[in-house]
Amino acid sequence: MTVTIVGAQLGDEGKGGIVDLFGEPADVVARYQGGDNAGHTVVRDGQEYKLSLVPSGAVRGKVGVLGNGCVVNPRTLFDELDTLRERGLDPAVRVARRAHVVFPYHRALDGIEEAAKSDEGQEVGTTGRGIGPAYEDKAGRRGVRIADLTEPGTLRNRLEYVVPQKRALAETVFGVDAGERFDLETLYEEYREYGERLKREGMLVDSGAFLADRIDAGDDVLLEGAQGTVLDIDHGNYPYVTSSHPTAGGAATGTGLAPGVVGEEVVGVVKAYLSRVGGGPMPTELGGVTGDTPGYTEGEGPDEGVATRIREAGGEYGTVTGRPRRVGWLDLPMVRHAARTSGFTGLAVNHVDTLAGFDEIQVAEAYRLDGERVETLPATASEWAACEPVYRTFDGWADTDWAAVAREGYDALPAPARTYLGYVSDEVSVPLYAVGIGPGREDSVVLEHPL
Ligand code: IMP
Numbered sequence: 001m002t003v004t005i006v007g008a009q010l011g012d013e014g015k016g017g018i019v020d021l022f023g024e025p026a027d028v029v030a031r032y033q034g035g036d037n038a039g040h041t042v043v044r045d046g047q048e049y050k051l052s053l054v055p056s057g058a059v060r061g062k063v064g065v066l067g068n069g070c071v072v073n074p075r076t077l078f079d080e081l082d083t084l085r086e087r088g089l090d091p092a093v094r095v096a097r098r099a100h101v102v103f104p105y106h107r108a109l110d111g112i113e114e115a116a117k118s119d120e121g122q123e124v125g126t127t128g129r130g131i132g133p134a135y136e137d138k139a140g141r142r143g144v145r146i147a148d149l150t151e152p153g154t155l156r157n158r159l160e161y162v163v164p165q166k167r168a169l170a171e172t173v174f175g176v177d178a179g180e181r182f183d184l185e186t187l188y189e190e191y192r193e194y195g196e197r198l199k200r201e202g203m204l205v206d207s208g209a210f211l212a213d214r215i216d217a218g219d220d221v222l223l224e225g226a227q228g229t230v231l232d233i234d235h236g237n238y239p240y241v242t243s244s245h246p247t248a249g250g251a252a253t254g255t256g257l258a259p260g261v262v263g264e265e266v267v268g269v270v271k272a273y274l275s276r277v278g279g280g281p282m283p284t285e286l287g288g289v290t291g292d293t294p295g296y297t298e299g300e301g302p303d304e305g306v307a308t309r310i311r312e313a314g315g316e317y318g319t320v321t322g323r324p325r326r327v328g329w330l331d332l333p334m335v336r337h338a339a340r341t342s343g344f345t346g347l348a349v350n351h352v353d354t355l356a357g358f359d360e361i362q363v364a365e366a367y368r369l370d371g372e373r374v375e376t377l378p379a380t381a382s383e384w385a386a387c388e389p390v391y392r393t394f395d396g397w398a399d400t401d402w403a404a405v406a407r408e409g410y411d412a413l414p415a416p417a418r419t420y421l422g423y424v425s426d427e428v429s430v431p432l433y434a435v436g437i438g439p440g441r442e443d444s445v446v447l448e449h450p451l
Contacts, residue, residue, distance in 0.1 A: 001264055002221045003450040004251045007228030008268040008338035010276040011246075012316075012325060014350035014436055015269045016040030016056045019224045021348075021434060021441040022267065025451045027219035029057025030065035030211060031226060032254030033244035035102055035134070036076040037127040038226035039319025043440040047087075050319055052129075054080045055224055058091035063214075067207040068098035069244060069254020071134040072146060074194035095198060096207035096256075097147035100138045101191065104181035105166045106130030112174045124240055125278025125292055127321055135243035137162065147204065149195030159184050159191075208256015215261070220451050223251040223262055229338035230377070237381050240280030248342035265450035267433055268344035270335055270424070272351045275316050275325040281385035284328035284364045286310070292326055294385070306358075314354040329362040329391070332427055337377040339428045346450060347425055350436030352417055353443075358396035361420060364389035365427070394420050402437045410435065410445050 003022055007013045020042055023029050031038075036052040042059045043049075049056075053076045055064035066072055072095060084091050107130035117123040126132060137143035142162050148154045167182040180186055198204055211221055227246040230236045235247050244250060251262040276282050279292055287307025288296035301307065307327050310316065316325040338344070355361055367374040367387035378384050397414035405412040413421075413435065425432045435445040 001451065002215065002223060002257070002262055003265040003267060004223040004225065004248050004262050004342075005267050005269060006225040006248050006338070006342045006344070007246055008270045008335050008344070008347075009228045009274055009331070010230045011226075011228040012275050012277065012319075013228060013269040013271045015225065016042050017350065017436055017439065017441055017444070018267065018269050018348045018434065019056050019222060020060065021444055021446070022450055023057045023060070023062065023222040024441070025220055026057065026062060026222040028063045028065060028211065028214050028221045029055045029224055030067050030207065030221060030255055031055050031070055031224050032067040032251045033069040033246060034226035034242065035071040035129060035131050036073050037129045037131045037242060040226075041319055041439070049084070051080055052319070053077050054084065054091060054093055057222065057224070058093055059084070059089060062092075064091060064093045065205065065207055065211065065255075066093070066095045066099055067255040068096040069250055070096070070099045071102050071131060071138070071244075072099050073102035073129065074149070074191065074198075078194070078197065093203060094205040094207075094210065095146050095203050097145065097204050098207070099146045100134055101144045101146060101149065102130045102134040103144070103187060103191070104130075105163065105170075105187075106133040106137070108178075108181045109133040109166065109170065112170060112176050116174055123279060125280075132243045144191075146198065149191055150199050150204070151195075152192050155192055155195065156188055159188055163187065206256070211255055211257055222451075223255065225251065229341055230334060232341075235337070235341045237280050237377075237384060240278060240381060247338075263343055265345050266342050267346045267348055267450060268335070268338055268342060268430065269348045269350065270330075272330060272349055272355050272420075273310055273314075274328040274331050274334075275314070276328075277318050277321070277323065277325050281381055281387075282326055282328055283367060283384065283387045283389045284331045284362075285326055286328050289324050289326045310354065314351055329364060329389070330424070331364045331389070332424070333364065333367055333374060333376050335424070335428050336375060339430050340376070344428070344430045346433030346448060347428070347430045348434040348436065349421055349424060349432065352413070352421070352435055353399075353402050353437040356397055356399040361394045361396050362391045363394065363420075363423070365392045366390045394423070402443060405437055406443055406445060410447055413445065
């Protein structure tokens with residue numbers, strides 16, 4: 001069978017830990033979208049592994065698949081694989097022949113366009129990994145797929161068509177010196193070699209057929225979403241989104257498995273509060289982050305002290321970029337939207353330990369927009385920015401012996417934390433499957449295991 005793990009918020013919900021927890025009995029872990037913009041941290045035997053492309057299950061001896069919906073930067077892929085090997089692991093990774101390739105010119109253009117947008121205050125705050133430009137080329141039918149790297153003639157033809165266009169875009173439209181990242185011969189030689197290596201190491205698959213065969217043979221497959229619902233290009237807060245589909249529908253199109261197959265069990269991962277990297281509205285934001293929070297002046301946001309405390313306690317700094325994340329109270333209209341969009345069958349709520357020690361915890365149970373009560377996410381960024389949170393206040397919970405809670409189970413959680421969790425689950429009508437109370441997979445309470 002399958003279980004799909006989806007971020008219910010804005011990424012960084014702690015999906016890596018839940019993938020690790022629920023993926024334990026799985027044989028295969030597949031990613032279905034995104035690329036090296038993702039950042040997941042897996043803790044194994046006290047060792048921390050920070051990955052951005054290799055599926056986190058590969059640290060645990062599972063087969064990791066990068067599905068056709070992913071955009072793959074081969075430099076990052078091989079850097080990560082080489083580092084894992086140096087640390088004594090032997091990760092088995094397969095890459096879909098239909099996945100698209102991220103080239104250095106994609107990264108360059110990501111930065112160039114963000115800089116141009118920032119002149120108008122319109123930057124998205126991307127991770128700078130070239131993700132948007134790579135998906136643009138995929139949709140524009142001028143992309144290079146992973147399988148093309150193994151056919152030198154095809155690779156050369158495609159690069160001959162696309163590279164001069166990209167160079168002209170950089171130089172003529174944006175007025176930036178293009179440089180080596182747009183040099184056809186250098187790119188051709190380097191990427192042809194990646195194709196050789198992918199072939200030599202037996203990494204290439206048709207992801208749909210590969211996964212379906214494994215399921216038919218009785219294997220359990222976990223589908224690992226990157227980013228989160230509100231970063232989905234359709235269901236997110238456009239244009240402050242990534243360029244793929246982190247929601248459960250993406251698990252079907254991004255692997256080649258049918259919707260009914262990937263929809264069997266869909267676990268929505270929720271952080272007990274909210275964090276955001278990059279620009280865009282965030283109605284429940286506390287404090288602010290210079291450069292990301294619209295109109296923010298350092299030290300003058302609401303509840304700066306609460307923000308700093310959550311940011312420090314939760315380690316809210318980007319895995320990929322290291323930049324401070326924006327933080328805020330849990331936003332239920334967002335979680336309702338996520339539950340509907342992906343058809344969550346279970347919830348995993350993380351970072352319950354991070355909120356310990358506050359006298360009171362707030363949750364936005366709804367918004368007020370133009371005098372009306374709104375219970376789900378509005379379609380446009382401007383409407384969302386105009387939403388005022390309607391807060392419900394809960395008693396906080398004291399710091400506790402979380403290791404003991406992990407051993408003893410749900411009833412050992414502080415009573416106010418159980419009240420809070422029960423409320424969230426009831427509001428979105430989705431049962432609670434797990435509660436995260438620390439970084440490792442042992443730091444969790446499991447109420448129901450989907451596999
Ligand atoms: P991109 O995916 O690099 O194009 O960035 C688009 C938006 O998605 C930006 O707001 C990023 O901060 C955000 N984003 C991309 N990947 C992640 C992630 O793994 N966690 C959180 N935010 C992300």
